[in-house]
Amino acid sequence: MRRFHWLVPFLAVGSLAFLYVPLLAIAVYSVNASRFGLTWQGFTMKWYQRLFANEQILEAAWNTLFLAGVSTIIATVLGTVLAIGLKRYPWSRRVYAMLDINLHLPVVTPEIVFAAALAVAFGLLRLVFSVFEPGMLNMVIGHVTFQVSFVALVVGARLASISTDIEEAARDLYADNAYIMRHVMLPLLKPGIVGGAMLAFTLSLDDFVISFFTAGPTSVTLPLYIYATVRRGVTPEIHALSTLALCATVILVMLSERITRKTNKE
Amino acid sequence: MSLEAYAIYKNYGEVEALHNVDLVTERGEFFTLLGPSGCGKTTLLRIIAGLELPDSGTVMLTGGNVTTLPANERNVNTVFQSYALFPHLTLFENVAFGMRSRRLTGSVVTEKVMAALAMVHMEDKKDRLPSQLSGGQKQRVALARALVNEPEVLLLDEPMSALDAKLRHAVQAELRQLQQKLGKTFILVTHDQEEALTVSDRIAVMRQGRVVQCAPARELYERPVNRYVADFLGKANIIAGRRAEGGVETELGLLRLDSPPTWEQGELAIRPENIVFHPERPAVNGLRARVSEAFYRGDRVEVWLEPGNLRMSAAPRRGIAKGDEIWIELLPSALVPLHE
Numbered sequence: 001m002r003r004f005h006w007l008v009p010f011l012a013v014g015s016l017a018f019l020y021v022p023l024l025a026i027a028v029y030s031v032n033a034s035r036f037g038l039t040w041q042g043f044t045m046k047w048y049q050r051l052f053a054n055e056q057i058l059e060a061a062w063n064t065l066f067l068a069g070v071s072t073i074i075a076t077v078l079g080t081v082l083a084i085g086l087k088r089y090p091w092s093r094r095v096y097a098m099l100d101i102n103l104h105l106p107v108v109t110p111e112i113v114f115a116a117a118l119a120v121a122f123g124l125l126r127l128v129f130s131v132f133e134p135g136m137l138n139m140v141i142g143h144v145t146f147q148v149s150f151v152a153l154v155v156g157a158r159l160a161s162i163s164t165d166i167e168e169a170a171r172d173l174y175a176d177n178a179y180i181m182r183h184v185m186l187p188l189l190k191p192g193i194v195g196g197a198m199l200a201f202t203l204s205l206d207d208f209v210i211s212f213f214t215a216g217p218t219s220v221t222l223p224l225y226i227y228a229t230v231r232r233g234v235t236p237e238i239h240a241l242s243t244l245a246l247c248a249t250v251i252l253v254m255l256s257e258r259i260t261r262k263t264n265k266e
Numbered sequence: 267m268s269l270e271a272y273a274i275y276k277n278y279g280e281v282e283a284l285h286n287v288d289l290v291t292e293r294g295e296f297f298t299l300l301g302p303s304g305c306g307k308t309t310l311l312r313i314i315a316g317l318e319l320p321d322s323g324t325v326m327l328t329g330g331n332v333t334t335l336p337a338n339e340r341n342v343n344t345v346f347q348s349y350a351l352f353p354h355l356t357l358f359e360n361v362a363f364g365m366r367s368r369r370l371t372g373s374v375v376t377e378k379v380m381a382a383l384a385m386v387h388m389e390d391k392k393d394r395l396p397s398q399l400s401g402g403q404k405q406r407v408a409l410a411r412a413l414v415n416e417p418e419v420l421l422l423d424e425p426m427s428a429l430d431a432k433l434r435h436a437v438q439a440e441l442r443q444l445q446q447k448l449g450k451t452f453i454l455v456t457h458d459q460e461e462a463l464t465v466s467d468r469i470a471v472m473r474q475g476r477v478v479q480c481a482p483a484r485e486l487y488e489r490p491v492n493r494y495v496a497d498f499l500g501k502a503n504i505i506a507g508r509r510a511e512g513g514v515e516t517e518l519g520l521l522r523l524d525s526p527p528t529w530e531q532g533e534l535a536i537r538p539e540n541i542v543f544h545p546e547r548p549a550v551n552g553l554r555a556r557v558s559e560a561f562y563r564g565d566r567v568e569v570w571l572e573p574g575n576l577r578m579s580a581a582p583r584r585g586i587a588k589g590d591e592i593w594i595e596l597l598p599s600a601l602v603p604l605h606e
Contacts, residue, residue, distance in 0.1 A: 169346055172343055
């Protein structure tokens, strides 16, 4: 049996605590009756009540969900098609390597660079088409651009685990392309597609940088709203809002985790 | 004639996968493509299946040209090496796939699927998923899934390579019996010479994209045309010599053979089991030899002989041991002149 120094588990747990204590603190303050102080003055749900009475916040919440929903649907379709095209089309080896790098690049590019680039691109487009004013359309496009890579990576990983024999067997059994897609590929890819979509949705939900560079006056999302109000001082409503956003993210991550794990077991 | 392929060429970049390959199978024949990996046998099978296009050549199925017809439009089905069962479908749905994709529905589908599953003794497992099956069971389902479509020709791509030796022998026998019962044309790809000999009516031995010899199994084993075939199917002693009056003059003396060679100088082949022990000097092709090694193999003793470094296989009851001096005969009917 291997024996560990007591410091090993201590550091491991300590690192986790380091990550989660601030989040826990926010959750605690969101139910603290004290408005400004850091002292505990009893349990209350009034910040949550005020939160749900705040028109601006509700609108921002709706914008956030709308943006995440629409961009995720678009990104999931595009990302899935991208993954299939990339992995299954008989590219020459060199072209494939180049395309593969291009797929990974958006994932590692600093988001601020991406956002600034989008701002420039929309600025140019605006010279020709007036619809590219800062606002929801730009935000959806902006979010789709970074989500596509993530979806394509998750779906691509799943696709790599499906042997081409399976497709050939389907073809050998009289299935045409549409039938293979509908009855073989999509059912087998489903865990990857759902996992990719969940990841994309989560990323969109808490995205600040891209939104900040593309948003208009009527398309404020929760991260933008939180940022704006925090500059005027942190209020307990923000704690409540942050806690809810955190919970939503955790649930989504857990769901996508579960679906991906099911994938690996098959 | 059920399947014919003429003058098939296929290159992958610089690599010549198939070079001028002809293949004609009779209806109801068990035909085997035998060769080492990379000899082009799988490529040929994929071209027949429609999964690959030849660079040139013609593939005919029951008299019609199907060369450019995609796999889903030819009446040929394949048992893949990996079995390639659909992991998300039950066995029933796996077997039904070929009918569903042709939009067949109703009780006909159910009946045919159940009959096909019964044929491979899997009817009680119809609701299982492929992941719940053993290798042998998967192979049966793959067979049922292909045969349920009543193909003109069934293609089998090394279907037994994933099974252990004992099971493989049982499956070979079953496969042969099934083929005889159905009277269908089976084309098997394998690198296992024993498997090829066990199941096949005819065998084509392939090497570097060419068919070296195509003959009935027994003829292939007993009368190999060249050293490659002789070596690939079992073991063979190769003896160099020069044609002479009444036989071939070799380092072992004048050897008589029933089929005289067409060459002036060349090689003869003889299988180890056709070198036989004699208590006294035999009348023809007799040789006094010394046993340099004797390996006990259970059912036989593998004997190494000098001169000529011959390999002979003898019955253990003979009690041949290392160091013995014995009389042997090289059976004239089994000495085969090689070509090329």
